[in-house]
Structure formats: C-alpha cells, structure tokens
Amino acid sequence: MRVLIAGLLAVLATACSEQREPRTAESCARTATRQVTWSGQAPDTVTARADGPTCAQAVVTFTIRNADGDPLWAFASTHHDMIVGGYSTDPAAVSPEEVDRFLASWVDVTVNSSADLPAWPEGVESLSAAVEGISYFTELDREAYEMLRTRNLPQLCFAASVSSSQCLIMDPLSNAPLMIAAYGS
Amino acid sequence: MRAILFAAFAMLAACAPREQASCEVRFDREIAFTAPDAADVVTVLALGPSCEQLTGVFTLSDAGGDPLWAWAAPMRPAFGDAFAGADREAVRAFLERWSQPTIARTSESPPWPLTDNLVTTLDQATYEDIRARDLPMLCHFSGTGRQACVFWEPAAAGAGHYFDRDAPEAGSTTP
Numbered sequence: 001m002r003v004l005i006a007g008l009l010a011v012l013a014t015a016c017s018e019q020r021e022p023r024t025a026e027s028c029a030r031t032a033t034r035q036v037t038w039s040g041q042a043p044d045t046v047t048a049r050a051d052g053p054t055c056a057q058a059v060v061t062f063t064i065r066n067a068d069g070d071p072l073w074a075f076a077s078t079h080h081d082m083i084v085g086g087y088s089t090d091p092a093a094v095s096p097e098e099v100d101r102f103l104a105s106w107v108d109v110t111v112n113s114s115a116d117l118p119a120w121p122e123g124v125e126s127l128s129a130a131v132e133g134i135s136y137f138t139e140l141d142r143e144a145y146e147m148l149r150t151r152n153l154p155q156l157c158f159a160a161s162v163s164s165s166q167c168l169i170m171d172p173l174s175n176a177p178l179m180i181a182a183y184g185s
Numbered sequence: 186m187r188a189i190l191f192a193a194f195a196m197l198a199a200c201a202p203r204e205q206a207s208c209e210v211r212f213d214r215e216i217a218f219t220a221p222d223a224a225d226v227v228t229v230l231a232l233g234p235s236c237e238q239l240t241g242v243f244t245l246s247d248a249g250g251d252p253l254w255a256w257a258a259p260m261r262p263a264f265g266d267a268f269a270g271a272d273r274e275a276v277r278a279f280l281e282r283w284s285q286p287t288i289a290r291t292s293e294s295p296p297w298p299l300t301d302n303l304v305t306t307l308d309q310a311t312y313e314d315i316r317a318r319d320l321p322m323l324c325h326f327s328g329t330g331r332q333a334c335v336f337w338e339p340a341a342a343g344a345g346h347y348f349d350r351d352a353p354e355a356g357s358t359t360p
Contacts, residue, residue: 057246061255070282077255139304
C-alpha cells in the first residue's frame with residue numbers, strides 16, 4: 001500500500017511540475033490578480049498577464065471581470081512600452097521578476113470618483129484645453145462628460161503606457177463600462 | 186494513512202493554475218506589413234472562463250518576435266452575437282478571420298478635417314505628416330463595423346495607433 005501511495009504522490013508531483021512549466025524555458029508567461037470593488041457590490045477581478053518568447057518581448061494584457069466572470073474591459077500593450085516607452089529594436093533583457101513586479105503594480109489600480117476628474121467649462125473647445133499641465137482626452141462631448149463627471153460615479157484608473165492612464169466608469173444608462181477620460185502623454 | 190491521502194489531495198489542489206482559462210484559443214498568421222517581403226506575425230488569442238466570456242488580444246510581431254502592436258477587448262461586447270453560445274470551433278473560426286487585417290498605405294486615409302466616423306488622438310500636424318509620408322498601414326477589426334488602424338514608422342522601427350474608423354462599407358462589418 002505504501003508503495004502505491006508513494007507512486008501516486010510521485011505521479012502527482014510530476015503532473016504538477018508539467019502544468020506549471022507548459023512552455024519552453026525561454027518563454028515568459030506570468031500573471032497577477034487583484035480584486036477590487038468597482039462595477040457593483042460584488043468584487044471585480046483585475047488580471048494582468050504577460051506572454052512572450054522572452055520577457056523583453058512580452059505582450060501584456062490587462063483585464064477586468066465582474067464576479068460572474070464576464071469581461072468588462074481589456075487592454076493590451078507591450079511590456080517595453082509600459083516600462084520604457086516608445087520603440088526599441090534591441091530591447092534590454094528583462095527578468096521574470098521584473099515582469100512580476102510590473103504586473104503586481106499594474107493590477108494595483110486606483111478606484112476613486114469621477115468627480116476627481118477636471119471640469120470642462122462651457123465655451124472651452126476641448127477637455128485638453130480646459131486643463132493646464134497634464135494632457136486630458138475624452139471621446140465624449142462636453143455635455144456627456146460633465147453629466148457623468150458630476151454624478152460622482154465609482155471610477156477605476158489604470159496605466160495605459162509608461163506616462164498615461166485611462167479612467168473607466170460604469171455608464172449608468174447602459175450599465176456598461178465606459179472610458180470617461182485618459183490623461184498623461 | 187489519512188494524512189498521506191490528505192497530502193495527496195493537497196498536492197492536487199496546489200496544481201491548479203493561478204488563472205484557470207477553460208476556453209483558450211490561439212491562431213497565428215504570417216503577413217507582410219513592415220516591408221513587402223517581411224515575415225511579420227499576427228497572433229490572435231481569446232481566453233476566458235467560458236467561450237462566451239472571452240477577452241481577445243490582437244498582436245502584431247516582427248519575424249524576430251518583437252511585438253509591434255497589441256490591442257485587446259472583451260469579445261462579446263465588441264463583436265456581439267458572434268460569441269453568443271460560442272464553442273471552441275466557432276471561436277477558432279472567428280480568430281482565423283480576425284487574423285486577416287487589411288494592409289494599405291497611410292496616403293489612402295482621409296484628409297483633415299476628419300469626419301465623425303474616424304477618431305484619432307493625434308493632432309492635425311502629426312496626422313497629416315503620417316498621411317503625407319505614405320507609410321504602411323494595417324487595419325484590424327476592433328468591433329462589429331469598427332476597425333483600429335496602425336501605421337509603421339520605419340525610422341523608429343515601431344508601429345503606432347493611427348485612428349479608429351467605421352469599417353469600409355465595401356467590406357464585411359465583422360471578421
């Protein structure tokens with residue numbers, strides 16, 4: 001019996017190691033996850049994932065899912081663009097630990113209020129023109145932006161590049177996520 | 186004996202991956218975007234807890250594996266009924282079609298001022314400069330009737346987001 005159990009444990013251990021290393025030694029497949037309360041009463045799950053032939057060549061994906069597992073938002077970029085910015089034909093080596101640190105910081109999103117966004121006064125051509133310093137952008141017109149901003153809605157902001165962020169709200173009319181504004185360069 | 190069996194179950198539980206995707210489908214396609222004879226690769230990946238709850242990732246890489254462009258969205262909100270009741274075969278068929286972007290030149294893009302069906306975050310000077318330089322342009326579906334277009338900047342060896350537009354009427358409105 002002990003031999004059988006020892007054999008079972010050995011098989012389990014082998015299966016476990018195969019599942020954790022499904023790719024070649026050079027590939028980069030990492031994830032980080034965090035729960036936040038944003039879209040409703042039940043916690044949403046924020047997942048950041050890196051995939052690439054090497055960590056320097058990784059594509060990184062950011063996903064928010066509600067408590068039922070339905071995807072609310074997804075965003076993708078390259079690890080290089082999120083950390084360094086711009087392009088590189090010869091990117092420096094990146095370790096799995098560096099990617100893990102980035103993913104952990106990426107899922108550490110900010111949840112605040114749409115009222116924290118800058119006002120877009122009447123008569124000003126664009127949101128960007130309404131704010132000095134940091135550049136703001138929205139695809140909404142002024143009326144819609146101000147209506148949503150002043151409703152003090154739960155807002156989730158995440159990094160969209162090394163120097164910019166995007167802010168999301170749940171549209172109270174459609175009950176679907178909506179990017180209310182982006183800021184940075 | 187019970188302790189050993191308990192340990193075995195504990196090991197089984199520990200084997201569970203951190204993100205269990207019960208529907209994950211990937212498709213790769215070689216295309217020539219950065220140069221007429223380039224062996225660039227489009228990779229489309231869909232993953233989620235079920236085939237109706239997928240997020241999709243569209244990636245363009247050069248022949249050396251360096252990523253040039255990446256884009257993602259929840260599939261069902263973006264592409265609608267194509268993912269209602271979808272199974273792996275349906276998802277794979279969709280990804281095969283999604284992996285076929287339109288390759289064109291920036292000189293074919295509309296002149297400034299832009300119409301309502303085309304949105305860019307670029308300012309007028311940058312947009313017109315990219316258009317005048319007649320650079321390679323790739324457009325992929327980003328939703329039903331909607332496309333995201335990127336340009337290739339050979340001087341920087343990188344691709345950038347050019348604009349989002351309604352899909353041309355002559356073509357299909359969905360992959």
